[in-house]
Amino acid sequence: MRVNEVIFVWVIRVLVLPACAMEIALERDFELQGYMFEASTEQLRTPRTVRVGLIQNRIVLPTDAPVLDQITALHKRIGEMVDVAAMCGVNIVCFQEAWTMPFAFCTREKEPWTEFAESAEEGYTTRFCQELAKKYNMVVISPILEREEVHNVLWNTAVVVSNSGSVLGKTRKNHIPRVGDFNESTYYMEGNTGHKVFQTQFGKIAVNICYGRHHPLNWFMYSMNGAEIIFNPSATVGGLSEPMWSIEARNAAIANHCFTCGINRVGTEHFNNEFTSGDGKKAHQDFGYFYGSSYVAAPDGSRSPGLSRTRDGLLVTEMDLNLSRQISDKWSFKMTGRYEEYAEELTRATKQDFKPNIIKE
Structure with missing residues (x-):
């Protein structure tokens, strides 16, 4: 360690999981x-553990x-992992972005990738998740490629299935990347569901899909709508x-007095046909490696260690949701936020005749 360099480390307790699950x-x-993320003991509120x-x-x-065959194989694999999650007492499980398919959107080929699209309400994958939810009394967050049948439109969507097995609702990806290989607007555009928050038996949750994590206001609006846990499947x-990766969800947890969960896939996915990117690279047949490293961050600035960069994994975290209000009472970011002033200035900034507020000599 260099002179004058100080590293602050939060000590996170290890959650003892059943030996059979291990x-x-x-x-x-x-x-x-x-x-485990713990909160202080309160006199008037019991712990809200999830x-x-x-x-x-x-x-x-x-x-x-x-x-x-690809969809069925992934259902089988994820089903096995959810079995273990249930053994560990998990109440809410979240899968990675577009979990039922390769992340093929940046190839810009329509076939066969659009065939992976399903109905969010009645599709093969949603029915699979409903069975898991009912079987294990578990909320299931299932990010899929959605086909909206009425208008035959595709969306990058997260379906939220209640622990009762009913479809609680869906939320669509708000921000679409146009960076290097990741130019996904060939398949879907920015979502139209706003910043939905889902009231579940285990707390109020939201899903900020992938590229939305780069936009602080996106996290903020989920929080303003009451989210206690914001998932970021990526x-x-x-x-x-x-x-x-290790910074954005953690910063969002601190700034918004809530828990955040970053999930990223692993492995390298090889495609038969070469494709080019928007950054001048030579034609290639894969995106590189998806680096995993899924983690959970808490409103006090602490975070869990990440999962492996290379292996499949299940991260189980126990959190006391009382911590959010305790940290809010301490730092008061929302109470001291100048939201009316921001709203006025943002409104002006969106106008064609906007002039920045710069004072010159």
Whole structure:
């Protein structure tokens, strides 16, 4: 360590998980970690404890396997991991972005990738998640490629299934990247569902899909609508976003007095046909490696260690939601926020005749 360099480390308690769960995870070749976020004991409120599970994984079959075979293989793999999550007492589980398919959107080929699109309300994957939810009394967050049947439009969507097994609702990706390989507007555009928050038996949750994590106001609006836990299911590769990954969700947890959960897939996905990117690279057949590293951050600035950069994994975290109000009472970011002033200035900034407020000599 250099002179005058100080490193601040939060001590996070390890959550002891059942030995049988650890054995099954080892047998099925995925990492299993558990951690606890505690809050101070209060006189008038009992702890509001919830267990959250984050699942990161690689695709199971090659990208040129039949579409239904790929979907079925991923259902089987994720089902096995959810079985272990249930053994660990998980109340809410979240999968990675577009979990039922390769992240093929940047190839700009329509076929066969659009065939992975499903109805958010009645699709094959949603029915699969409903069965898991009912079986385990667990809220399931399922990010998929959605086909809206009425207008035959595709969306990048997260379906929220209640622990009762009913579809509580869906939320669509608010921000679409146009960076390097990641130019996804060939398939879908910015979402139209706003900043929905879902009231579940285990707390109020929101889903900030992938690229939305780069936009502080996106996190902020979910928080303003009451989210206590904001999930960020993603698919992002090393060399592009890894330096920012460990910072963004953590900053959002601090700024918004809530818990945040970053989930990223792992592995490298190879495609038969070469494609070019927007940054001048030569034609290539993969995006590089998805670096995993899924983690949970708390409003006090603490965070869990991340899962592996290379292996499938399940991260189980137990959190006391009382911590959010305790930290809010201490720092009062929302109470001291000048939102009316921001709203007025942002409104002016969106006008064609906007002039920056710069004072010159």
